[in-house]
Amino acid sequence: MNARWWLVLERAQAALPVLGAAALAGFTWWLVQSSPREGGASGAKPAASAPDYELHRARIVRVDPQGRLEAVLDGDRIRHFPATERLLVDELTLAARDAKGQSLHAQAREGEADQRAEVVTLRGQVRAQAVSYPEPGSGLRRDVGPANFSGEGLRIDTRARVVSSNTAVKMEQDHSVVRAQGLRYDQNSGVAQLQGRVVGQYDAPTR
Incomplete structure (x- = not known):
């Protein structure tokens, strides 16, 4: 493997922590958006005016x-x-x-x-x-x-x-x-x- 490929590999390895952090942040955002919010439609309780x-x-x-x-x-x-x-x-x-x-x-x-x-x-x-x-x-x-x-x-x-x-x-x-x-x-x-x-x-x- 020539020096050029070694340089590319070293740069990719250096970028992995940044990419991992970005992926983790993206997953966290998706999880928050997908979770039922208090009072939201996904976790809504029956209205006070509605019988169960x-x-x-x-x-x-x-x-x-x-x-x-x-x-x-x-x-x-x-x-x-x-x-x-x-x-x-x-x-x-x-x-x-x-x-x-x-x-x-x-x-x-x-x-x-x-x-x-x-x-x-x-x-x-x-x-x-x-x-x-x-x-x-x-x-x-x-x-x-x-x-x-x-x-x-x-x-x-x-x-x-x-x-x-x-x-x-x-x-x-x-x-x-x-x-x-x-x-x-x-x-x-x-x-x-x-x-x-x-x-x-x-x-x-x-x-």
């Missing part, structure tokens, strides 16, 4: 540690939204019962609930009924009839046994019929707190 699953004519059931049925939520269509861990329910029907036998029943055009149906918000043509047994010592009769509620919006806490509304609502019980701009009804005590302008006739249970 949908059920039709489905039922959500909650039982206590002893296996006793506590609440049943039925819906014509139930969608789960992972961003809020909430259920959106069409044509909702709710039934709940506590250890004392007190019951809550409700139906509405649609509603929203957590996955255990502990707190349920009902909207549209809402009808609800609470059959109560006031706690001993409350001074309230235990033979009062069911309390019935109707309106366009109600919130039912099946754990605390509270029915509430911050919109117009009608309450009927025995011979009482009242309309108010808001309501909080405690099923355990049988006490209703009416808010805003109240119209109608309310016959309080005899103490």
Whole structure:
């Protein structure tokens, strides 16, 4: 091999580290460009407004540690939204019962609930009924009839046994019929707190 070829070979060998570094830089750039970016399309999570699953004519059931049925939520269509861990329910029907036998029943055009149906918000043509047994010592009769509620919006806490509304609502019980701009009804005590302008006739249970 003559001196000219040796010179070419030496120059090529000297250039190898530079070429290797350039190749490595190019590969690194390609890898970064190909990797999913946070919030990008490749690694995107479902939008907050998009459900991750949908059920039709489905039922959500909650039982206590002893296996006793506590609440049943039925819906014509139930969608789960992972961003809020909430259920959106069409044509909702709710039934709940506590250890004392007190019951809550409700139906509405649609509603929203957590996955255990502990707190349920009902909207549209809402009808609800609470059959109560006031706690001993409350001074309230235990033979009062069911309390019935109707309106366009109600919130039912099946754990605390509270029915509430911050919109117009009608309450009927025995011979009482009242309309108010808001309501909080405690099923355990049988006490209703009416808010805003109240119209109608309310016959309080005899103490």
